[in-house]
Amino acid sequence: MSSHTTQPGTNGIADALNSAAEAAIDGQTDNGETLSETVLTLGQTLLNEAQTFVEGLLRPWVGYQVLIVVAVFVIAHCLRQWLGPRIRAWMGTREGWPKWRMRVLVVVHQRLRAIFFVLLLWVVVLIMREMTWPSRSYILGLVATLAIAWLAVVFATRLIRSVFLRRVVRLGAWAYVTLYVLGIVDQTAEILDAAALSIGDMRLSLLLVVQGVVVIGVLLALARFVTTTTSSRIQSNEDISPSMRVLIVKVVQIVFYAIAFYVGVRSLGIDLTGLAVLSGAIGVGLGFGLQKVVSNLVSGVIILLDKSIKPGDVISLGETFGWIQTLGARYASVVTRDGKEYLIPNEDLITSQVVNWSHSDQFVRLDIHFGTSYGCDPHQVRKLAIEAAKGVERVLSSRPPVCHIVGFGDSSVDYILRFWITDPTGGLTNIRGNVFLALWDTFKEHNISIPFPQREVRMLGDDDA
Structure with a gap:
């Protein structure tokens, strides 16, 4: 029995992508027709490799490995159906546990099927590698590696609170680990870099766009995580006044998000100096068109600095009487006794007469x-x-x-x-x-009378008149 068996699909796809990438790069100096022919050649090559991969699945040991993967998935699903409710009931009895630990348990409970699948599949792979040739467990090892990599990406991206940003980063990470396991990262990058558009001295490629989305997305997620953690610590600090807490939190958010965006753009090699004149012109136009917005922003900063109004204060402004719930960058949220929430622009709180019933004390x-x-x-x-x-x-x-x-x-x-x-x-x-x-x-x-106006009405008839 030979120990050398050609694996279906993976190496052939890598070679095809490598050849197509070199052809695409060479074709950049030619006309668009050459590049189009290269893309068509790439598509035909990939189609042939897919056909070869499907034919390879018809081989006995390859088919057996596919059946083993399906069987392991079915067993993992049954284990999830059997152990899932029991683990859920056990989690319900864990009173007094920290919130972060319960959140980890919830995430693990949601991914029980994938966890069981990875564990069982790796057990099967290790047993088959000990009992038979490595080539007879190649597909199993490939699927197990991809499964554990995808599962790690899922757990890592749970730290991202934004649902949209989490999905973008997760899809990008899944695509990268898949290409990495298949060994075609460099070839794919070369093909994406070949699809480029030149604007003056700037060359914008599809690879640059993908890298920009991933890098900026990861940096924004890190900035959001840092600002959320910092904000929670600042809000729990009783030594800082409520207005200063709001101001510090907003400054921290602006600084971290600005740093994340700047570092992300610079890491992609994009020069921002050319945008200085354009941003200046846009700033002048926005300054005239958004005077009220800018006035409200500046007024909000002034309110936070002079501490004239802070969250929890009871104020009266015109016909509105209620207490400050939040101080935003553009408006203050005032909740009245009847449950109505008024969004009062910060400029009105600066320029109008405001009665603060609890400015210096609560009396x-x-x-x-x-x-x-x-x-x-x-x-x-x-x-x-x-x-x-x-x-x-x-x-x-x-x-x-x-x-x-x-x-x-x-x-x-x-x-x-x-x-x-x-x-x-x-x-x-x-x-x-x-x-x-x-x-x-x-x-x-005590028989104290409260007087009220009294009137006498005399009815005059015709005869009396």
Whole structure:
């Protein structure tokens, strides 16, 4: 039994790509027809190699290896169906585990079929290499190598949070590891580099485009991971004020993304100095067209620097009353008591009069006005009003309420009742209503009358007229 067997497909494809790449590179100095003929020759060669590969599958040991791969996949699927629910139930009992560990378990659980397939296939490959010729397990080893490489790419790209970016990087990595395992990376790169377009002194090839997408995608993913980690640490630092946290996070994001893009473009050999004049002209045009946007951006930076408004503050702006939820680069998100979220431009917060109920502290004083009849003792009214306000839950006792006479009206003695609260986020209308209700109950209990206008209507008939 001979130990040397020609493997179907792989070496032939590599040789064909190598020859076609050399022909394509040589054809760059000729006309477009020569390059087209080269591409057609490449397609015909690949078609012939595919036919040879299919014919090779009909050989006994090659067919057996394909059947073994299918059988291993079926066994891995059955194991996934049997062990998957049990592992899922076991994961549900892991209370108190860190989130990162549970996320790893979830990712592993989602890829159980692939993990079982790789493990079983490598066991089969090692057994066959010990029991028979290496050529009889060549296809199995190739498939096992590709499977473990693809699985490693899946786990590595899980670090990328963006779904679109993750898919792009994953597909690119899968394509590269496949070409690497098949041994045709250099030949494929030469063919992609041959498909080029010259614009002045700049040569843009398909290889450069692919490399740019992969490199910039990986760098942006790394920048996103670093900024996310840094942002979480900054947000958890209680020594930094909320406004400064937002400012630091935004500066970190801009710096890291800019560095990632610049390094990615420079690594591809693209000279950015030629874009300086064009970017300057575009900047002038955008400056005139996006004045409001730029004004909002600058206003947002000013707000974060002077700390006049920060997340969690309770503000009033015109008819809007609510608390700051987030401070964005262009607008601030204000949530009202009725659940509405207003996106107020940063410029309005700078140029308009804003009432910040919690700028320096959380103490807020509220005033309510009421009146009683002239027949009621004003000393008793003031005392009862203060006691009624003290009985309301949110009214501070450390800063006791006060009540004063503010005037003698046409039909009542007018009073003002002032009290303090420390939770304006809990609402102002409801606390005023509770105090009014307490005044009503107290006055009714002590026979204090609250006057109201009374009118007499006389009906005049024709005879009386």
